[in-house]
Amino acid sequence: MVKTLFEKVWDAHIVAPETDNTPAVLYIDTHLIHEVTSPQAFDMLRSRGLKVRRPDRTFATMDHSTPTTKPGADGEYQFNGDKEKQQVAKLKNNCEEFGITLFELGDDRQGIVHVVGPEQGITQPGKTIVCGDSHTSTHGAFGALAFGIGTSEVGYTFTTQCIPQRKPKTMGIRVDGQLSDGVSAKDLILAIIAKIGIGGATGHVIEYFGEAIRRLNMDERMTICNMSIEAGARAGMIAPDQVTFDYLKDRPYAPEGEFWDKAVEDWSQLYTDEGAEFDQLVVIQAEEIRPMITFGTNPEMAIPITSVIPEGAAEHALDYMGFKANQSMINKPVDVVFIGSCTNSRITDLRAAAEVLKDQRVAKNVRTLIVPGSHLVKQQAEKEGLNEIFTQAGAEWREPGCSMCLGMNGDIIQPGQICVSTSNRNFEGRQGKGGRTLLASPATAAAAAITGKVVDPSQINTMTLASSKPVSSKNEEVA
Ligand SMILES: CC(C)[C@H](C(=O)O)[C@@H](O)C(=O)O
Numbered sequence: 001m002v003k004t005l006f007e008k009v010w011d012a013h014i015v016a017p018e019t020d021n022t023p024a025v026l027y028i029d030t031h032l033i034h035e036v037t038s039p040q041a042f043d044m045l046r047s048r049g050l051k052v053r054r055p056d057r058t059f060a061t062m063d064h065s066t067p068t069t070k071p072g073a074d075g076e077y078q079f080n081g082d083k084e085k086q087q088v089a090k091l092k093n094n095c096e097e098f099g100i101t102l103f104e105l106g107d108d109r110q111g112i113v114h115v116v117g118p119e120q121g122i123t124q125p126g127k128t129i130v131c132g133d134s135h136t137s138t139h140g141a142f143g144a145l146a147f148g149i150g151t152s153e154v155g156y157t158f159t160t161q162c163i164p165q166r167k168p169k170t171m172g173i174r175v176d177g178q179l180s181d182g183v184s185a186k187d188l189i190l191a192i193i194a195k196i197g198i199g200g201a202t203g204h205v206i207e208y209f210g211e212a213i214r215r216l217n218m219d220e221r222m223t224i225c226n227m228s229i230e231a232g233a234r235a236g237m238i239a240p241d242q243v244t245f246d247y248l249k250d251r252p253y254a255p256e257g258e259f260w261d262k263a264v265e266d267w268s269q270l271y272t273d274e275g276a277e278f279d280q281l282v283v284i285q286a287e288e289i290r291p292m293i294t295f296g297t298n299p300e301m302a303i304p305i306t307s308v309i310p311e312g313a314a315e316h317a318l319d320y321m322g323f324k325a326n327q328s329m330i331n332k333p334v335d336v337v338f339i340g341s342c343t344n345s346r347i348t349d350l351r352a353a354a355e356v357l358k359d360q361r362v363a364k365n366v367r368t369l370i371v372p373g374s375h376l377v378k379q380q381a382e383k384e385g386l387n388e389i390f391t392q393a394g395a396e397w398r399e400p401g402c403s404m405c406l407g408m409n410g411d412i413i414q415p416g417q418i419c420v421s422t423s424n425r426n427f428e429g430r431q432g433k434g435g436r437t438l439l440a441s442p443a444t445a446a447a448a449a450i451t452g453k454v455v456d457p458s459q460i461n462t463m464t465l466a467s468s469k470p471v472s473s474k475n476e477e478v479a
């Protein structure tokens with residue numbers, strides 16, 4: 001029988017099939033946890049005298065509430081408040097008590113859960129992966145079936161390594177052709193969500209395929225799968241290929257030696273069979289995609305950066321943003337730029353930002369925060385000198401974590417401020433009460449940082465060369 005990629009992974013993990021009255025029981029290979037959605041599940045275990053069934057398949061990191069400033073001279077981290085400090089301390093205690101591997105503050109492996117899992121080789125093709133976090137869809141970039149779960153399901157996974165699940169429908173999104181120069185994976189996924197809508201993939205698992213997807217590196221594939229949830233999808237998946245295997249080879253938790261060879265053999269079977277059908281199919285032409293930006297308060301409210309806010313866009317959203325239909329987004333003034341989050345905080349994202357920021361200065365009054373997704377990303381960026389480019393430009397180079405994506409750690413924007421952000425959600429107040437978020441790619445965010453306004457990143461080189469801004473002495477040395 002021909003099967004889609006999703007069906008292959010789903011079928012291989014069914015412990016008990018779905019009936020009219022009961023959902024399927026799905027075996028979970030890997031359980032990722034963080035400090036925000038795990039405490040109640042651990043409390044449940046304690047109150048019932050239960051253990052974690054597979055601590056060896058459970059991995060924890062701290063990311064949402066962690067400070068992005070370095071610890072003080074005394075080694076103490078400066079938390080936003082007691083609540084955040086306790087949340088992090090609780091995770092550490094819980095992991096010790098239940099024998100779970102934790103990538104804690106100060107550990108080189110610490111970072112955003114959706115950056116760390118792949119980076120450590122914990123995320124692998126064909127696996128079922130859950131986490132009490134909606135952007136778990138990120139891991140589907142490896143051909144895993146990965147989705148977010150609620151706190152009670154975190155409890156089920158702790159106790160049984162299984163969860164009850166209704167089988168989702170499938171949606172194929174085929175992206176033909178090649179993305180144009182200067183158009184990123186972030187632009188592609190924003191364009192996809194603008195097209196199908198925030199509810200467009202509700203109840204479905206999306207598989208992305210086609211030439212343009214094949215050409216993406218793993219960081220880019222993760223950007224795409226990360227935002228699947230913003231179209232309502234249960235998960236996003238991309239069939240693994242040589243790009244996937246090359247990424248995973250020699251990662252700490254990847255199989256070794258003969259186990260590696262066997263794994264690659266198995267993983268190579270993970271694709272949608274010829275003739276297998278999706279419940280829905282969407283076709284996109286890559287050449288038509290332009291750099292994108294959002295203008296509203298959900299990720300579907302996105303347009304090519306050079307076009308205008310459409311007539312008929314939700315008025316409430318436009319009021320909140322302070323924008324009007326038919327206006328161009330170009331030249332809108334910007335107060336803050338945030339480059340980070342599980343969507344765009346990996347090394348290739350930072351390289352893209354550095355390319356724009358090199359030998360430039362961040363505009364006066366624009367606060368620019370650059371937050372690597374993990375310590376290993378941070379170390380790699382520093383090895384390449386990207387941190388120098390950022391700090392010389394006047395941007396803040398921070399410690400890893402979710403940071404201003406959600407502002408749980410205190411990295412927030414002020415009421416009324418406009419922030420160009422590489423994150424995945426532009427909901428009202430998400431980055432701080434009254435704050436206004438414009439979602440975009442790292443290149444677009446970096447271009448906004450140096451000009452202090454929304455600009456087409458493809459225009460940036462011409463623009464900066466044309467302007468005779470005074471350059472810092474450091475820049476003269478470089479030149
Ligand atoms: C805190 C967590 C539950 C939440 C999520 O599930 O997505 C967060 O990561 C987010 O991005 O809003």
Ligand code: SF4
Nearest residue numbers: 135341342402405406
């Ligand atoms: S970076 Fe943002 S979207 Fe990703 S897990 Fe953290 S808060 Fe959620």
